[in-house]
Amino acid sequence: MFEPVIEDEDINAVVSVLKSGWLAHGPVVESFEKNFAEYVGVKYAAAVSNGTVALMLSLKALGIGNGDKVLVPDYTFIATATSVLMVGATPIFVDVDYKTFNMDVDDLQKKISETNPKAIIVVHLFGHPADIKTIKDIASDKKIVLIEDAAQAHGAEAWGKKVGSFGDAAIFSFYATKNMTTGEGGIVLSDDRRVIEKVKLLRNHGQTARYIHEELGGNYRMTSIQAALGEAQLKKLDKLNEIRRKNAGLLTAKLSDLKDYVELPYEAPWAKHVYHVYALKLSSNVNRKCVVECMSAKGVETAIHYPLPLHKQPLFQKLGYKECCSNASVLAERELSLPVHPKLVDRDIDFVANAFRQCLKSCI
Numbered sequence: 001m002f003e004p005v006i007e008d009e010d011i012n013a014v015v016s017v018l019k020s021g022w023l024a025h026g027p028v029v030e031s032f033e034k035n036f037a038e039y040v041g042v043k044y045a046a047a048v049s050n051g052t053v054a055l056m057l058s059l060k061a062l063g064i065g066n067g068d069k070v071l072v073p074d075y076t077f078i079a080t081a082t083s084v085l086m087v088g089a090t091p092i093f094v095d096v097d098y099k100t101f102n103m104d105v106d107d108l109q110k111k112i113s114e115t116n117p118k119a120i121i122v123v124h125l126f127g128h129p130a131d132i133k134t135i136k137d138i139a140s141d142k143k144i145v146l147i148e149d150a151a152q153a154h155g156a157e158a159w160g161k162k163v164g165s166f167g168d169a170a171i172f173s174f175y176a177t178k179n180m181t182t183g184e185g186g187i188v189l190s191d192d193r194r195v196i197e198k199v200k201l202l203r204n205h206g207q208t209a210r211y212i213h214e215e216l217g218g219n220y221r222m223t224s225i226q227a228a229l230g231e232a233q234l235k236k237l238d239k240l241n242e243i244r245r246k247n248a249g250l251l252t253a254k255l256s257d258l259k260d261y262v263e264l265p266y267e268a269p270w271a272k273h274v275y276h277v278y279a280l281k282l283s284s285n286v287n288r289k290c291v292v293e294c295m296s297a298k299g300v301e302t303a304i305h306y307p308l309p310l311h312k313q314p315l316f317q318k319l320g321y322k323e324c325c326s327n328a329s330v331l332a333e334r335e336l337s338l339p340v341h342p343k344l345v346d347r348d349i350d351f352v353a354n355a356f357r358q359c360l361k362s363c364i
């Protein structure tokens with residue numbers, strides 16, 4: 001399903017940091033922050049230890065905390081919502097659009113009027129941008145803080161602009177399976193210098209001068225080893241995304257006659273999808289478990305992103321969350337991800353497509 005692309009330049013970058021003796025936070029991290037911010041088209045950046053921390057610190061830096069309500073999509077990785085809990089605020093789930101898996105604008109408006117939220121975290125799931133233009137207009141109009149969770153969408157674009165450049169802040173994850181990686185890692189971006197200064201303070205024990213601590217912070221720093229890998233990965237991100245797009249296009253072309261069994265990934269006319277995940281929807285007549293097992297028997301790994309919508313996760317059930325989001329519930333039953341990562345060549349994609357075709361037909 002996923003495989004990081006680690007080549008000589010990545011290894012050399014890390015080795016040179018190791019040889020320099022400067023392993024923890026330092027100039028390489030600052031250079032990575034500058035280059036990543038420039039790539040996305042945002043002024044300021046603070047690199048941190050992972051994407052979950054990036055979400056927590058961006059919420060804190062934007063003044064979200066105890067008692068505040070934060071709207072999040074019901075269909076995403078759990079960290080989008082748990083980061084809200086971690087800062088003492090309350091996540092409220094918004095249903096998603098069936099076609100794109102991203103936050104549904106009508107349900108967003110409904111939940112805004114019902115709950116009076118302080119912030120929205122919009123996710124660009126699987127590498128396809130959310131309808132960020134509309135959501136930004138709604139957030140600005142209602143004076144609600146907007147955070148983009150672009151953990152899965154490095155290099156994705158909406159209306160020709162990179163995701164991560166629309167909100168009051170944005171976060172990315174550099175976990176090992178992501179379109180670019182630092183092993184573990186994350187970053188917060190913002191055009192507001194004060195937000196990034198606050199994140200930098202919080203990531204470093206609230207320290208304002210050596211051993212002088214003005215705020216409750218922690219150690220959420222990125223190492224120079226991670227940043228060196230990030231610098232090398234960033235240089236080839238566009239190339240790797242193009243391979244993902246090509247692989248996804250090939251798969252879509254090869255499977256396009258199977259409309260009675262499967263709905264293939266959608267790319268909106270205004271969007272550039274970077275296919276972190278090639279997520280399709282099986283029709284209700286197809287047995288997903290059977291397809292997963294059949295593919296595995298043929299040597300092809302698949303994945304389910306995600307088996308449950310967030311409101312049905314045991315954690316949120318224990319917290320008393322009720323049924324909320326019908327599209328998210330259906331998607332959780334029907335989604336299946338096929339591999340399109342950049343290490344796959346045309347022959348591999350052929351193999352995946354043929355295996356999937358056979359498995360679909362034997363799992364009706």
Ligand SMILES: Cc1ncc(COP(=O)(O)O)c(C=O)c1O
Nearest residue numbers: 050051052077079080151173175
């Ligand atoms: C949508 C989303 N948000 C947040 C995160 C958290 O990032 P990390 O794993 O780096 O903590 C992830 C990671 O998988 C993610 O997919």
